[in-house]
Amino acid sequence: MPSVKTVALVLFWAPGLGTSAASHIAKYNSDSLNGLLADSIQLTEQDIGDFSAIAFGDRAEAAATVSQREQHQRCRVFPGDDLWPWTEEWTRFNNSLDGALLRPTPAGAVCYPAHPAYDAAQCQFLLRDARSTRFWLDDSLTELAQWTQGSTCLATNETQAQGKNCTRGGFPEYVVNATTAKHVQIAVNFARNKGIRLVVKNTGHDFGGRSVGAGSLSIWLHHMKETQRLPSFSPGNYTGTAARFGTGVEAWEVSNFTAAHGGITVVAPGGNTVGGVGGWVGGGGHSVVTSTLGLGADQVLSLGVVTADGRYVTADPFTNPDLFFALRGGGGATYGIIISAVYKVHPPITLTTTSLSLTLSSASSPSIPATGAVVVRNADAFWTGVGLYYRFCGRVVEGSGGQGFSYIYPQADGGFRFTTTSTFLNRSRDEVSRIMQPLYTSLRQAGVLTAADADPTTRNSSIYGASRRGGTGDQPVNTRYRSRLLPRANWEDDARWTATMAAIRAATEAGYDENFYFHATLTSPTREVAGWPGADNAVNPAWRENLMHAMLMDVQPDNFTGQQARARDARMQRYTSLLRDVSPGAGAYINEADPGEPEWQQAFFGSNYARLLEVKRAWDPWQLFWAPTTVGSEGWAVEAVDGYPNSQNGRLCRSA
Known part of the structure; x- marks a missing residue:
């Protein structure tokens, strides 16, 4: 028996729901069933029949014993291994799924002249127009962070693609386009019984590598869209x-x-x-x-x-x-x-927002400030303004139940642009103006704002969840999150606050040469606001003490080699350590954090x-x-x- 198998199975591509699934959902919506249709369609012993590859597992037995295969199987079964399923088995697996199994080609392959899927017109669409459509979100393979997959098949212009190969890299080998619980059950059983790596993907908004994996079977949940x-x-x-x-x-x-x-x-x-x-x-x-x-x-x-x-x-x-x-x-x-x-x-709930923008710009080579931005010529004054906003906003989100949302971007002349949006719940415009007034007074007293600078205006209020939104946009990027949840204790002590702002400034100023920027959201999700049953869940305890989710948004070049990426990572770890050092015992938000976070068990899950x-x-x-x-x-x-x-x-x- 040969050790390398060729899978010649032709599998259909289904970007949307199949006809039968769509008609079932229409029936569910009109008949107002008690549950969602996807939940009600489940795998039975009759469905399994004699196809043992999709049989249920026994947790009690597995916990007590380890199979002979598992004792000797150092790695998950990989394409080309003797244990990798044969074509006939993949075909039977697909039949059990009613044809929901996909083996898609990486989307970027259309940009590589040496690849069989090369299509110059489609490549131009990916480079120019796809970001304003649903293309990347509706692609079964794409995770929006390119580096987690290995950046092996990027959508790139033809000049850069010449002489290069597009490979599958970290993309899954097969994808189950799941629309029912039954599809998920069959895929789970097949991966477990055959020893294949399993990954789970929904929208692709994952910056930690959880939705991709070389040689894996992926369960794609994207089309399970029912609401009730x-x-x-x-x-x-x-x-x-x-x-x-x-x-x-x-x-x-x-x-x-x-x-x-x-x-x-x-x-x-x-x-x-x-x-x-x-x-x-x-x-x-x-x-x-x-x-x-x-x-x-x-x-x-x-x-x-x-x-x-x-x-x-x-x-x-x-x-x-x-x-x-x-x-x-x-x-x-x-x-x-x-x-x-x-x-x-x-x-x-009514949301009322107000914005503040500061631009640090030199007099000799001024940046063009954003509309409504206050131009600051002195770096110390600029960072004083940033610190005044962050400390004020941290206290406000606790007292008024709002949110602060901010970025600090490097500018071409060596300066920085600080943008903020402060959001308040169930507060009138006049109330928001009164809440924010002490901040503007402090900024004037510190010389950040002058008498000629008008107070930032409060925007119109809106009802949260009352307006219809669109679902287009998003594209793969090479951004890597490095983050920390900064606790309220840092706001309550002057010395800790001074150290906190010094760390934020030092890390952010490094971003001018290193091509990264600072992003922060300020919230206070205490156990009290969590209510029942939220107060008893597995949320990282650091969230309950949090006032700022601080992030260094690391944008890596697409053409980085592994050696360059490792060197970059070592430098970024030093900058992130500045934030760790001022928040001992705190943590980080796993969904927007670095998978290379040291001591991640404590950082992501705490006690x-x-x-x-x-x-x-x-x-x-x-x-x-x-x-x-x-x-x-x-x-x-x-x-x-x-x-x-x-x-x-x-x-x-x-x-x-």
């Missing part, structure tokens, strides 16, 4: 209206749902195309209303989940409570795959780690669900072939 309003839902201490969403629903679709129901409030991501269930909830999930209503993970009342044994289960405060605890904040792609979620529904590890071992004794820096992932590592730090372009193998 529950007029009365009363589990435990919650009584009122609720909303049920399929796991593929994005933030813009949540907003359209709430707008269609009179502007009710459901907490959702700020980015339009970020998934509103799945990994966002798994990491905690912050938003503009976090300081008043809590994190995304605090909103969940019930979950429909496929676990590592292939079973569909309900997780809520009374059914599988340990799983319910872990899935809300304990890290995505770890304990099970969420099929649907029931969320709290809140009354309509919850030991409890989460017990849940992981109980529900996934096979260690099927693996992703970098998730609970229990220490036992495995990717043997990357490109030298990129934390790249997923390589075999997944047991650690030494």
Whole structure:
């Protein structure tokens, strides 16, 4: 028997729902069934028949014994291995999925003259127009961070592509376009039983490498879009209206749902195309209303989940409570795959925003300031203004339940541009002006604003979730997050605050030469605002003490070699350490953090780690669900072939 197999199976491409699935959903919407259709279509023993490759697992047996294959299998089965499924087995697997199995070509292949998929016109579309469409979001392979895949098949101009190869790199080998729980169950069982690496992908908004993996089978949840309003839902201490969403629903679709129901409030991501269930909830999930209503993970009342044994289960405060605890904040792609979620529904909320912009520019070579920006000529005065805003805003988000949102960008003349938006909930324009006035007074007293500078204006108010949003945009980038959750203790002590601002300034000023910038959101998601059952979930305890989610947005060149990437990473670790040093014992937000974070168990999960590890071992004794820096992932590592730090372009193998 040869050791290398050629898979010649032709699999169809389905960018949307199949006809039968779409008609089922239409029936569900019109008939107002009790649950989502995707949850109700589940795998049965009759479906499995004699196809043992998709049979259910036994958690109790797996926890007590280790199979002979697992004892000797150092790595997950990889294409070309003797144990890699044959063509006939992939065909049967596809048939069990009713044709939902895909083997797509990386989208960027159209830009490489040496690749069979080369198409100059399509390449120009990717380079010029795709960013204003749904193309990248609706691509089954694309993760929006290029470096995690290994940057092996970038959409690039023909000149740069000449003489280069487009390879699959860290992209999955096969993709299951899942639209039902049954599809997810079959894929979970097949990957577990065949020893293949499994990854889970929704929208592709992942900057930690959790949605890609060389030689893997990917479960793509993107088309599980059902929504349902529950007029009365009363589990435990919650009584009122609720909303049920399929796991593929994005933030813009949540907003359209709430707008269609009179502007009710459901907490959702700020980015339009970020998934509103799945990994966002798994990491905690912050938003503009976090300081008043809590994190995304605090909103969940019930979950429909496929676990590592292939079973569909309900997780809520009374059914599988340990799983319910872990899935809300304990890290995505770890304990099970969420099929649907029931969320709290809140009354309509008014948002009122105001902005402030400062531009540091030299008199000899001035930058052109943004419209309405205050120009500051002295660096110390500029950073004094930044510090006054951050300290003021940190106190305001606690007292007024709002959010501060800011960037500090390097400018061409060696200066910086500081932009902020402050958002307040259920406050009138006059109230917001009164709240912000002490800040403007302080800026004038410090000489940052002059008598000639007008107070920043307060924008018109709007109802959160009452307007319809669009879902276009987004494209792959080479941005890498480095972040820290800075606690309120840093605001309460003058010496700690001085050290905090010194660290922010030093790290940000390094960005002028290193091509990165500073981004911060200020929120206060305490246990009190989390409510029930949010106060008892796996959210990183550092979030409950947080006032600023501070980020260094590292934009890496596309043409970096592995050696250059490693050198870059070492430098960025030094800059991020400045933020760690002023927040000992705090942490970082796993969804917007560096997968190379040192001591990540404490940084991402804090005191919850030991409890989460017990849940992981109980529900996934096979260690099927693996992703970098998730609970229990220490036992495995990717043997990357490109030298990129934390790249997923390589075999997944047991650690030494």
